[in-house]
Amino acid sequence: MKPDDMGVLFDEIAEHGTPTTVHLDRPLDLGDDRRKFGVADLAELVQELAGWLAAAGAGHRDRVAIVKENHWDYDLLSCAAVRIGAVPAKLSDRLPSNTVEALLKRLDPKVLVTTTAVLEHARAAGVDLASFAGTTLVLDGAVPGTLSLDDVRGHTAPGPRRRHDDEPLAVMHTSGTTGTPKLVVHSRNTIIGQLARFETVRYPVIGMRGDDTLVNASAYAHGRTFCWTASAFCLAPREIVIISQQDADRVDPVLRAHPPTVMEALPATYVRFAELTERLDNPFRRTRLFVSTYDAMHPPTIRSYLTASHRKRPLWMQGWGQSETGPLTFRFHTRSSVDPKQSGRTSRNVGYAVPLKTRLRVVDPDSFEPVPRGQPGLVLTKTAARCLDYVGETDRWQAKHWGDWWITGDLGVRNRDGSVDLLDREVDMVPELSCLRVEDILEERLPQALECVVLGQPGKAPLPVVVTVDGELDKESWLRAAHDILPLQEPIALTWDQIPRTGTGKVRRLALLEQITATAETHGTGRWT
Structure with a gap:
């Protein structure tokens, strides 16, 4: 089946008799101790949650902010x-409290769904998050001036309400x-019609x-997992395993109990879990397909997982895209493509435009004239999955358009074969250098490095x-x-934390x-951040 209305997604899948079982690494933060769900269980849970939100005052076209x-x-x-x-509106609890405050002010939500820890952390920073919503629903306790689960449990939800595809x-x-x-x-048309439905095709080898x-180990506050939820359940695998934690030792028993045949995770999560690939009876021995999104991966990390798989030809599928557009390119890695003997090979080649879905163009960032193949420039894209707007920043959204093209803010090279090499974000660029390529080389040569970051400073050599592990x-x-790398400043060693x-685990380069x-x-x- 194809995903359609996310409000009744699990009801429709349950009607099809889909036997998928969901396993959680820990219980949901909803006052429910279960770690195992069938699709019918999820349909009932979503209906119950809808009753909670309605009881809290949310209704048609109201915004519901979620921070937990x-x-x-x-x-x-959602x-x-x-x-x-x-x-x-999903907001990560990893954001600084003043940033969450700014986003809530833009959203002006009718209901805020959160937890005591999030509220207390914000109050310690001098921010009262509950003051920026009509009503605040706290999932794990009673906080003065807010609603608790006891206040909303048992409320009957109104019937499902469908909206126009472009709303x-x-x-x-x-x-x-x-x-x-x-x-x-995003609208139903952009994130479900254009993105999730495309992922429900049973492609050869990777389907x-x-x-x-x-197995999915992601940052669930981001848009990718909303789209993934729609497509994954329509594809009806036997098991879906949800990983919410970054501690490899805690996750290891879950992965051993349910060894993945297909795994999708954040780039940073793959780095944190890489130590599991070296353990006896590693949990990735059955994995035939690894999927990474959000950011390019360094070759040593990819190699560790492909080597850990006991499959004859495991694949790594790397996607590059943005929250505003969804995936723009894809590329496959094999054991040979990340072989260190392949001199000069890096994962900064993010592959080819998604067929029939996206178009790419590389232009001069000043004149916006197309540059020849092999020359660096600003990457533009054209896709029907482009977002509708930025809440409270329509001018900023409009400024990222060049006619019908969307300005990604990334610098790259279009190769002769049509593939794209990412160089850097424009804001992070260093003249005559790709920081990302240098990072690939350093990580290949420094086995003890979990990650390398090269920062540009005007008037100075790049700072590595x-x-x-120990800083x-x-x-x-x-x-x-x-x-043999052009002059760099003396390196600074730091721990992950x-x-x-x-x-999503990406380095905030300007903050660093x-x-x-x-x-x-x-x-x-x-200009295009």
Whole structure:
């Protein structure tokens, strides 16, 4: 079947008799201790959640903001909001409290769904999040001036309310690597009709099978998982496993109990779980397909997973896209494509435009004239999946258009074969250098590095930051790794937790630069961030 109305998604799938079973790494944050659900259970749960939201005052076209700890209930609550005609807006609890305040002011939600920990963390920062919503529903306790679950349980939800295909369906925010995230508005046509339906095609080799165990380890506050929820359940694998945590030791038993045949995770999550690939009876031995989105992956990480698989020809499918557009390109990696003997090969080639869905163009960032193949420029795209608007920032949304083309804000090269090499975000660029390519080389040469980040500073050589387990990096290892790379500043070694990150684990490069140097000045203009 194809996804259609997210408010009744699970009802329709249950009517088809889909046998998919969902396993959770921990219970949802909804006062429910279950870790196992059938599709009919999920349909009942979404209907119950819709009753809660209606009891809290949400209705047709009202915005419902959701800010809580990372888990898939973000998407179940979103489905419940859609069911009653409201517009869900998912906000990550990893955002700074003042950023959440700014986004709530733009949203002006009728209902805020949150937890005591989120409210307390914000109050410690001097922000009263509940003051920016008509009503606040707290999922795990009683807070003065708010509603608790005891106040809304047992309320009968109104019947499902369908909206026009081009009306706002859901709001999700961008990663926020360069500052306050944008609030991206999608319709049923853009995120379900154009994106989720495309993913429900059973493609050869990579298509979902009835005996698959599909694992998703993601940041559920972001738009990708809303789309994924629609497509994954329509494809009806035998098992779906939801991972909400980043601790490899806690996740290991879940993955061993349900070893994935298909796995999708954040790039940062793959890095954090990579140690599992080296353990006896590693949980990825049955995996035939790994999927990564949000950001390009470094070759050593990809190689560790493909090597861990006992399948004859496991594949890695890498997608590049944006919250505003969905996937724009795709590329497959094999063991041979990330072989370190393949000199100069990096994962910064993000592949080809999605057939029949997207078009790409590389232009001069000043004149917007197309540049020849092989020359760097600003990447533009044309896609029917482009978002409707930015909440409260329509001028900013309009400024990212060049006629019918969308300005991605990324610098890249269109190769002779039509594939695209990503170089850098324009705001992070360094003249005559790709920071991302240098990072690939350094990670290949520094096995102890969890991650390498190269930051540009006007008037100075690029500044390398090396992330290690203990925040230490010996000088000899560094000199061997960087001996033939153009002059760099002395490296700074930090631990994973010392790096400012987005909810998806991306490095907030400007924040890191300011943290280290006390200035966020870069070579780029930041016009299209």
